[in-house]
């Protein structure tokens with residue numbers, strides 16, 4: 001590792017600052033990893049939803065990747081929104097040379113319900129990108145899409161986790177239970193054992209960017225050399241605090257608070 005742990009995100013943007021590249025970079029910075037980004041799509045969105053999407057031309061995505069890969073150290077990296085098959089093909093080809101932990105947030109729809117990737121690209125993601133991952137972090141509906149079955153409780157989350165790793169070839173999986181009723185439980189399965197991470201549900205509608213923030217925190221901690229279990233445990237603490245101290249900004253689902261750990265220190 002260089003003097004500072006270096007983390008890269010490959011994803012779409014959020015000008016309102018709560019999700020996508022912006023959430024990733026804020027999280028990397030807050031957790032003290034040096035953050036880098038490759039932008040796949042420019043998304044006009046805010047706490048109420050998505051207005052418009054402009055896909056960055058493929059040759060410019062390639063140039064961004066080449067700029068980073070040819071010059072910068074990378075200790076861990078994540079992908080978020082990758083809108084279509086051409087982008088997925090390019091990214092799959094480029095990331096094989098990195099040989100560092102790869103965390104995939106299989107972003108499909110925004111919290112607002114707007115689609116962020118083309119429908120036919122979902123199969124490509126499952127068949128071609130998923131097997132390259134160290135960890136994939138689907139929410140309930142993304143996990144259900146990956147295994148083509150409904151998931152409605154913790155037992156079904158565990159069964160889905162086994163399929164995603166053993167049958168579909170992910171390195172490990174963290175299925176997030178944020179959209180279940182009751183406690184917020186996530187299930188980690190690494191091919192050998194299960195771990196559950198449970199917190200009391202926080203009563204808030206400010207959950208814009210929770211998935212991005214969580215996967216970015218895992219990436220930051222992995223870039224610093226932690227084990228997968230340690231990275232997820234610490235990232236769960238970070239995202240929970242980020243939801244607890246989330247900002248009631250905007251008129252829709254407000255963003256998480258990336259200063260969360262500082263807020264906790266202040267409260268102590």
Ligand SMILES: Nc1ncnc2c1ncn2[C@@H]1O[C@H](COP(=O)(O)OP(=O)(O)O)[C@@H](O)[C@H]1O
Pocket residue numbers: 138139140176177178179184185186199200201202203204207209210211212214236239240243
């Ligand atoms: N209201 C809540 N209270 C506490 N934790 C939550 C709440 N909503 C989501 N989470 C947690 O936030 C993280 C993101 O999960 P989730 O919302 O399911 O993903 P996504 O943002 O990808 O839809 C998970 O750790 C989940 O358990």
Ligand SMILES: Cc1ncc(COP(=O)(O)O)c(N)n1
Pocket residue numbers: 011012013014019020021043045080081107109110111116207208209210211212213
């Ligand atoms: C560019 C981009 N990527 C991802 C999300 C998903 O956000 P969430 O973390 O709320 O699921 C988003 N709204 N925008």
